[in-house]
Amino acid sequence: MEILQAEQVSFRYPEEDRDSLHELSFTIEEGEFVVLCGPSGGGKTTLLRHLKRELAPVGTFSGHLTYKGELLSELPAAVAAGEIGMVFQNPDAQIVMDTVWHELAFSMENLGIPPAVMRTRLAEICALFGLEPLLYKSVHELSGGQKQMLNLASVLLLQPKVLLLDEPTSQLDPVAAREFIMALQRLNEEMSVTVIISEHRLEEVLPLADRVLMLEGGRLLADASPRAFVQQAGSASLASRQAYLPAASRLYLALSTEARTAAPENIPLTVREGKRWLLHSKAAGASVVTEAGVCATVIRNNPAANPGAGLPATVSREESAAASGTAAPGKAVAEPAAYPPNPFSQARKDESPVKLPASSAETLLSCREVTFRYDKEGQEVLRKLTLALKRGELLAVMGGNGAGKSTLLHVLGGLMKPQRGRAELSKGITTGLLAQNPLLYFSYDTVIEELQHMAQYAGLSTEEAGREIDALLEVFQLRGVLKSHPHDLSGGQQQQTALAMMMLLKPEVLLLDEPTKGLDPAAKDRLAALLQQLRGQGASILIVTHDVEFAAKHASRCALLFDGSITAEGTPAEFFSSNYFYTTAVNRMVRDILPQALTMEDVIRTWSGSAHRS
Incomplete structure (x- = not known):
């Protein structure tokens, strides 16, 4: 039965x-899990606000929106x-009360x-989300x-x-994001709640979806099942969609010879399915996957194998043993192919995209033995x-929600x-801080006014301001919204304007706090x-981020x-390859074979290098 x-x-x-x-036309069935994706400014937030009648923006509307056959209006x-119900992109925009307890009770009191019913619901929801320790805290x-x-x-x-x-996991750490998505899955499966979620980070939500709707420029470009959406993205004309997968x-x-012709149900979506696909490809007759040639051996040496066909329901003990180089009792392990040592670890160190200046050992900003608490008797947020x-480095600081980042x-x-303790900045060095909420930076009625006044504040001449603004408009793709009010922009466009x-x-x-x-994906690449x-x-850059990739x-x-303190640090390869949750999906997929491979580029580079030497 249709619900929207x-x-x-x-x-x-x-x-x-x-x-x-x-001219959007679509139907959503009761109990469906629907994912909205597409570029920033494509219309996702605007559509969600229209589905939540009380939040519909001011403007010219045409067409019909119905809920269970009745006009929403x-x-x-x-x-x-x-x-x-709706969860906003910016959490501060939704909170209206002073304490957690009052915020939870507010909506129920209004209805x-x-x-007695309120107390029962509060007890239930606090247990589900672990909110009891926060009940009497200030928001x-x-x-x-x-x-x-x-x-x-x-x-x-x-x-x-x-x-x-509307992008509900954008400010959650990897563990909290996973728990959040699992809660949505339970609500959808056990309570038949219809879920419509807008996301750029589809790693966790796409495998749960019944359908994917892709919006770009306000138009509906795709309406398909997740696996059909992946298959469509494999065609050359739709390759730009691959960044969302x-x-x-x-x-x-990237690696399968059968990607375009495989049945959609055989296309992997999760880390588990991806790992099974690699193992199945090997088991179908390819050489043993070696450390140097993970995908080169699987795909290149055996084009007759069908990587897309017949994903196994389980990974057999023999397959797992073969992948790890050990045999199950009574089973022989094939001899590994002769490949040179894994070139990955050295290649990653030598292939920095930026040649750092010779003074890169110079410290521009530091803190030593810093301890901070908000209240005199409160808990220490930072501890020693x-x-x-x-100079010249990009340091990413990660950690759980509430850790003090x-x-x-x-x-x-x-x-x-x-x-x-204290924080020390080298003499003559200037700093810029981008807070988590971009709305804090907006004071004028249009994007162009914001930029012009900031250029004036920075002391740029009219000619310099025009040149700098023009370059930044290109980087952040803001030319189309220059006359828009900053509060009418999508969350991504607000973030880019503040940057x-x-x-x-x-x-x-x-x-930069969650830049x-x-x-x-395209905006991230430009940034x-x-x-x-x-x-x-x-320049030196410190980012606080939950964006592992x-x-x-x-x-x-x-x-x-x-x-309260820094417990681990190192290069990305050192840092992520030893983590379980704070690592990339690619690393979780191939870490048994390429322990330090973190990204698609790492895997493909190693594959290409192995192919070239063979």
């Missing part, structure tokens, strides 16, 4: 010259508010739910991830039939923390003074290119913040 339907839906914001949504207020003490979990819990207290989510699917499309940022940035940026504003200050030390939040260019010019691909050093 769109018929020729179009929408245009005031004073815009194009539609943000253009004609639903009773209690039904619209209670049965269709007149009896106190201002919560991390971004904790606020997002609070927002989801608040919506679920109304027991909605449809749950709309899970790692297993991207690896499959020591960290140094060298944003606090560390504020201490390093001079916005907070620690109780013990562009900060870049106009030309800081030598950049402190990839809300960015589509990475800009950061690497700045590194080459001698971005850190693994672009950071020169990674550090883990835990229990």
Whole structure:
């Protein structure tokens, strides 16, 4: 039974010259799990806001949106508010009360739910999300991830039939994001809640989806099952879609000779399926996968094997033994192919995308034995923390929600003074801090005004300002929204606008809090290119991030913040290859064969190198 339907839906914001949504038509069945994907500014947030009637933006609307056969605009207020819930992209935009307890009770009080029922629901939801220790805390003490979990819990207290989510995991650490997605899966499967989730990070959600809707430029470009969507992305004309796919699917499309012709049900989506595909390819007759030639041996040496056909339901003990080089009792292991030693570890060290300046050993920003707490008698957020940022490096600091990463940035940026220890900035060095919430940086009515006033504040001449702004508009793809109000932009476009504003200050030390939040894959690549260019010019960059793939691909050093201090640090290969959750999907897939391979590029580079030497 259909629960939501769109018929020729179009929408245009005031004073815009194009539609943000253009003639969208689709039907969503009750209990479906639907993923919305596509570039930033493609219309995903605008569509979700129209499905949540109370949040529909101001502008010109045409077409029909119905809920269970009734026009959304004609639903009773209690039904619209209670049965269709939404979790925003920016957690601060959704919280209205001062404490966690009051925030949880707020929506139920507004709908007149009896106190006894409220208490029962609160007890249930707090147990589900582990919120009991936070009940009496101020919402201002919560991390971004904790606020997002609070927002989801608040919506679920109304027991909605449809749950709309706008990039809900963008501020969650890998462990919390996985738990969040698992909670959505349980709600969908056990309670038949219809889930419509907008995401750029599809590693976890695409395997759970019934359907994928892709929006670009306000148009519906794809409406397919996840595996059919992957197969479509394998064609040359739709190759740009591959950046949105899970790692297993991207690896499959890159290395399989049968990707375009395989049955959709045989296309891997998860790490487990990707690993099974590699093992099955070997078991079908290819040479034993060796450390040097993981995929070269599987695919290149045996084109007759059908990597896409017949994914096994389980991985046999013999297959696992063969992959690890040990035999199960009574089984012989084939002789490994003769390949030279694995070139990966040395290649990664020597192939830095940026030639760092000779002064890269110079420390620009450091802190030693820093201890910080928000209240005199409160818990220590940072405890005897020591960290140094060298010239020309990109340091990625990771850690769980509430670990103190944003606090560390504020201490390093001079916005907070620690109780013990101190942060030191080299003389004459300028810093720029990008906070987690880009809305904090907006004061004017259009994007171009924001940029022009920031250029003026930076002391740039009219000619310099025009040149710098023009270059940044190209990097961040903001030309189409220059006359838009910053608050009308998508989350990714807001993030890019705030980044562009900060870049106009030309800081030598950049402190970035979740800079990839809300960015589509292409935007992340452009940001990475800009950061690497700045590194080459001698700038130093410290990013706080939950984006494991971005850190693994672009950071020169990674550090883990835990229990108030830095507990581990090293190069990406050293840091991620020893982790279980804080590592990339590619590493989890191939770590038994290539322990330090973190990205698609690592695997393909090793494969190509092995093929060249064979």
